[in-house]
Amino acid sequence: MNILAPVRRDRVLTELPQCLRKEAALHVHKGFHPRVTCACQEHRTGTVGFKISKVIVVGDLSVGKTCLINRFCKDTFDKNYKATIGVDFEMERFEVLGVPFSLQLWDTAGQERFKCIASTYYRGAQAIIIVFNLNDVASLEHTKQWLADALKENDPSSVLLFLVGSKKDLSTPAQYTLMEKDALKVAQEMKAEYWAVSSLTGENVREFFFRVTALTFEANVLAELEKSGSRRIGDVVRINSDDSNLYLTSSKKKPMCCP
Ligand SMILES: Nc1nc2c(ncn2[C@@H]2O[C@H](COP(=O)(O)OP(=O)(O)OP(=O)(O)O)[C@@H](O)[C@H]2O)c(=O)[nH]1
Numbered sequence: 001m002n003i004l005a006p007v008r009r010d011r012v013l014t015e016l017p018q019c020l021r022k023e024a025a026l027h028v029h030k031g032f033h034p035r036v037t038c039a040c041q042e043h044r045t046g047t048v049g050f051k052i053s054k055v056i057v058v059g060d061l062s063v064g065k066t067c068l069i070n071r072f073c074k075d076t077f078d079k080n081y082k083a084t085i086g087v088d089f090e091m092e093r094f095e096v097l098g099v100p101f102s103l104q105l106w107d108t109a110g111q112e113r114f115k116c117i118a119s120t121y122y123r124g125a126q127a128i129i130i131v132f133n134l135n136d137v138a139s140l141e142h143t144k145q146w147l148a149d150a151l152k153e154n155d156p157s158s159v160l161l162f163l164v165g166s167k168k169d170l171s172t173p174a175q176y177t178l179m180e181k182d183a184l185k186v187a188q189e190m191k192a193e194y195w196a197v198s199s200l201t202g203e204n205v206r207e208f209f210f211r212v213t214a215l216t217f218e219a220n221v222l223a224e225l226e227k228s229g230s231r232r233i234g235d236v237v238r239i240n241s242d243d244s245n246l247y248l249t250s251s252k253k254k255p256m257c258c259p
């Protein structure tokens, strides 16, 4: 993978994508944190533009984890079930507020016999996506165990959680409303952001991954600013895909907008 190649046009985020339901959102601010916007304008995002953030996708077998990732990354859908054995991963590159940002999406196996292998890849996640099938209440109940297992390997205070109901196309509006009530409760208990998607129709898939990207990016930049404290991150190396000279040092003065 060439991290210096320009990102796809449809992977460019200039605004914060909004949550699906305000009752179960990681936050409901209209835009990126002002410190993040400012740091990006000034190219003071430290190492964020060079890092690859790890996102793990967990949940019962056959809930649609692989289909969800394939719909977003490859815009494909396979109606035949092929169990994931252990783990797979996809890399997605974005540009957020002008800063390159990459996600590594780890697709783990839901089958019990592969869980042991899959769980060895849980460590170091910045976001955890827990998937359940909107048409199978047992899969929603199991999400708490999936979360507990994933959190054993990660720092619960810094990891971002998403609870995703899949196969929305298979529920009637009435069935969906009933399931959503329960799912919102679970999401609130977990402090996760709730989403409902269909990989078959594509409903909410792009919106969901853009939200994951944006919130992971925001958390990364804030952590980087926190780390640097009052110390200015300084002349960071800026990657600008439009420049023939890819490496430039930022020498801009601090604008008035900065807190
Ligand atoms: N109708 C419908 N079917 C779906 C959807 N997403 C997945 N499926 C089907 O559900 C089955 C399982 O999908 P997978 O994505 O392989 O499930 P998984 O969670 O990756 O399963 P494991 O790898 O065993 O953990 C497949 O037959 C898919 O075609 C969806 O949004 N709508």
Ligand SMILES: [Mg+2]
Binding pocket: 065, 066, 067, 082, 083, 084, 107, 108, 109, 110
């Ligand atoms: Mg799979």
